[in-house]
Amino acid sequence: MGYIPRHLLENLKAYKYRGTDKSLVTRYILNPFWTRFVELWPLWVAPNVITLTGLSIVFFNFLTLLYYDPLYLTEKEEFEGPPHWLYFTWGIGLFLYQTLDAIDGKQARRTGMAGPLGEMFDHGCDALNTTLGCVLAGRAMGLGRSWWTVTSQIATLCNFYLTTWEEYHTGVLFLGYFSGPVEGILMIVAIYLTTGFYGPRVWENKIWTVLGIDNISPFSKIPNLPLNKSFMVFAAAGLSINIFHSYLNVLQARKAGKGKSHSRYHPLVLLLPFVVSTAIQIAWLSHPGFNDSYIIQSASFLPFLLAWGLQFAHQVGRMILAHVTSAPFPAWDWIWIWSALAALDANFPRLFGISPIIQTNARNTSYVVWFTFAISLLAYARFVTLVIHDITNYLGIACFTVRKKDENGHWKNAQPDKTS
Template identity: 70%
Template sequence: MGYLPQQSLENLHKYSYKGVDKSLVSRYVLNPFWNWFVTLWPLWVAPNTITFTGLSIVLFNFATMLYYDPLYLTEKEGFSNPPQWIYYTWAAGLFLYQSLDAIDGKQARRTGMAGPLGEMFDHGCDALNTTLEVILASRALGLGRSWWTVASQIATLANFYLTTWEEYHTGQLFLGHFSGPVEGILLIIIIFLVSGYAGPAFWDQKFWTILHLDQMPIISKLPNLPLNESFMVFGALGLILNISNSYYNVRVTMHKQRKSHLKPLLYLLPFVFTALLQVAWLSHPKYNNSWILESAAFVPFLCAWGLQFAHQVGRMILAHVTKGDFPAWDWVWIWSVLGAVDANLPLIGIAPIIQRSNKHTTVFVWITFAVSFLAYARFVTLVIRDITNFLGIACFTVRKKDAKGEWQDARPNVKRA
């Protein structure tokens, strides 16, 4: 018996990709480049190979951060000072990721490999990239271990969740005039470039001061936030706009289908629950110097959170392509529930049972990361196995039927039964 029930597999035949991209930057600037870039790839290269190559580049960027800033992951306090040129490599890597993420669909159409597996794989890599870029961008902005980084994680994941939630209910992927995959990534690339030229300390300058407006009577009464914190406020405003647009699109779809537009709102609660859960774990009372936000456990904590999120939205996308029920609960959250409850036991006068010290907390966070990683790896493996077996395709190989109806590898001089 496979991971997916037979009815879900049968519904894969009903899948058809629908997408809307209203970005002017994408249409007039990037898309002509993408149309040329995809022609450089041989037709025997599978779309998922291109997608995974992009994610691998981001993982390499993340590895360079840990290499040049080991204190971020190994010490409770303090940071290393990575060379400024490293930020240029992050900018180049992210641009390559965006480009590869944009052309995998084009390659799928060129090779006749467009289908539900491609959307699952593409969105899965995007979900992982989301947390990795939050960590990298926060480091480039000089935010480090702070609530601003946590806020950035929540806002970024919320945008991704909203897009997936909207696609589930409307049946199409909608990217507005300002979207995360296009303008959002370009903004992060600009951050990396500025940090490479001026250093992360540049972002500590006050917003109104650097514009020479801080002496104006009206402006002087407004908060003069640092540039990095101002960027977070700008992101919050963008999130509010995206929430409004997503809800509007879902509301219109529900009206056309003569369904309640209130029920879909209930499916936003799972994300709210998980965000509050992680915040509760982070904001627990200090006990024996056990404080994740100020410790070396912060990076693995964010990574565990990101993996749990990827598992959550992966199941949402799977429900979309198989016409299944919306997954309102995910068992992988149980481990974080345990961590949050245990850490907050001092609020009722009980010492934490597991997280009795900073060392115990760090170990528990790493275990949570390992469990989250294994859970997501299992999900990805089982889903890919079931879909490829049912549809008779391969994940990383372009396979087509020959004149005899037999599957053939598209690479030159390679055949498979």
């Protein structure tokens, strides 16, 4: 038995990717570079191989964090973190990820492999990169294990969820004049390079002082936040704008008869799954705690963020699958259950005035967090494997080779799309 129902598999053949990117940086700088860069890749290289290569680079960056900054996984965290030269490699790696993530679609059109599988694979890798990027960027800005890093995680995941939610309702992947995949990534690359030159303590400098306007009204009356926390405020403002524009795009699609919802407010209700899933994680993080077992201040913080990211990838993966198969919006995800039970157990003292059943000490809390990470990893791996198996078998394509099946069921080489 497959993961995707048979009647939904039939909708895969009707799927066609539609995207809009209004970024001036993309139009005048990056896209000409991407167009030339993709021509360096042979036609026998499958687009999903390019996508996976980009994610592997970011994952390698993450492994270097663990290797050169082992205290990040212990109870004792150093502010300075890894050697400064490492941040330059993170910047180069993230730029390469952005480049490969941009040209995989071009390679798909060159090889005639464009389709729903590429859409699923691309978004799945992007979802994983979101959390890894939050961890690395938070370390580069000296945020460390703090609520500011949690805030960064929420803002980044929310932007990704919002984009996927909008694409589901409009049928178009819309990137505005300022978007996370373009300008947002370039800003993080700049953060890595800045930290490489000056170290993470540069982000402790006050923003108005750096700009030389701390004694000028009205700035002298506005809190003079450090640069890293100012960046979080900027991200929150950008998120608010993105929410507004995404909802306008959904409304316009509905009025034009192209949207999947005829109700004005029903799409807004489908933002609640992200709110609920985030509330579960916050409830677990903010439990009363005991001694030194508070998750944010302990070595459990990193596996907690990774488990959260994997659950989010599972959530948006099902949303993208619903988009390419024209299925109902997946408002509920069973993967939340374990985190919800863990959050409830940790908050027994606050809710009922009794001790937790399982998380009675720091060691048990650590076990629960790591077990949650393992469950989340296995669940997402299962989802990815089953979906790839269903789509490749039904459409007669391969995931990592440029091949298709002929009428007799034999593999053959795909022909380039000469119209791309």
